[in-house]
Amino acid sequence: MKKRFLVMILLALAFLMTGCAQEGYIGDETPSNGQTEMTTTSTRKIIYTVDMGIKAKKLVPLYDDLISRLNEDEWIESDQLGYESGELVLRIKTTRLAAFTDQLRDDFEVTHFRRTSRDVSIQYYDNATRIESLEAEQARLITLYAEANLYDQIEINKRLSQIETELRNLNNENNQTDQWIEYSVVRIRLNASAPYDTLTFPEKIRQAFDQGIDAFTGLIEFIILALITLLPFVLGFGPIVVGIIFLNRRSYQKRMKKRETK
Numbered sequence: 001m002k003k004r005f006l007v008m009i010l011l012a013l014a015f016l017m018t019g020c021a022q023e024g025y026i027g028d029e030t031p032s033n034g035q036t037e038m039t040t041t042s043t044r045k046i047i048y049t050v051d052m053g054i055k056a057k058k059l060v061p062l063y064d065d066l067i068s069r070l071n072e073d074e075w076i077e078s079d080q081l082g083y084e085s086g087e088l089v090l091r092i093k094t095t096r097l098a099a100f101t102d103q104l105r106d107d108f109e110v111t112h113f114r115r116t117s118r119d120v121s122i123q124y125y126d127n128a129t130r131i132e133s134l135e136a137e138q139a140r141l142i143t144l145y146a147e148a149n150l151y152d153q154i155e156i157n158k159r160l161s162q163i164e165t166e167l168r169n170l171n172n173e174n175n176q177t178d179q180w181i182e183y184s185v186v187r188i189r190l191n192a193s194a195p196y197d198t199l200t201f202p203e204k205i206r207q208a209f210d211q212g213i214d215a216f217t218g219l220i221e222f223i224i225l226a227l228i229t230l231l232p233f234v235l236g237f238g239p240i241v242v243g244i245i246f247l248n249r250r251s252y253q254k255r256m257k258k259r260e261t262k
Helices: 003-019 035-037 059-068 094-107 121-145 150-182 201-261
Strands: 048-056 075-081 085-094 111-119 183-192
Touching: 048 059, 048 094, 048 150, 059 075, 059 085, 059 183, 059 201, 085 094, 094 111, 094 183, 150 183
Parallel strands: 048 183
Antiparallel strands: 048 111, 075 085, 085 183
8 A cells, every 4th residue: 555655656746847847948048046057168058050151163163172171970961053053051060160161261252151059058958857857767667666556557657658758759859959069050152253154165055955945944834824824714705705706697697698689
């Protein structure tokens, strides 16, 4: 009886702790006094993002140069390249982010540069505290399970399932945050200063052909859309016009017959 009473108390406390944890701080809000000690400058979790623009005469050599500057553990998150403009999104190790961007600013014509930071320390450490609490509760419930009766075992299993789900979500969230912290996003917008002049003759022919195809396709699309737009009017007024023509023709035929009779 005492063990069952102890199990019920633990379960009740678990639900109360869940409610309290949901009232924690998120994002960049100001922490309480207790949390301020936890998130000192050396332990802060900060996500950095860089947005910059680079101009060059020709984009392909610029693109290849930027890619060659990546380390083995860094990667391209997305890329897009055209004749006149493009975009390259890189994931750069945060420990060398400043050196990487400073080198780009020295080597190329940078049209704009913006670096932002987002402090996620409060949410991160709230999650970590909640994980420790859940793991302690999980260990205690597993210990009680072996000596509990059938009813209490069912209740313990329900709570253990809830704990496993919450632990998985919290660990996934913090793991993802760790990745964003360790590798910063560098978004580079590429622009060509003289895209047509730097093209070779075969490239100019290809560009002219592509533009012709695009123009022809646009014309066909315009004609089809125009016909579809006029279709309701044709269907609505078509029978009326046909009826008028039919009546006029029939009236003409009657007049001709009268003349022939006379």
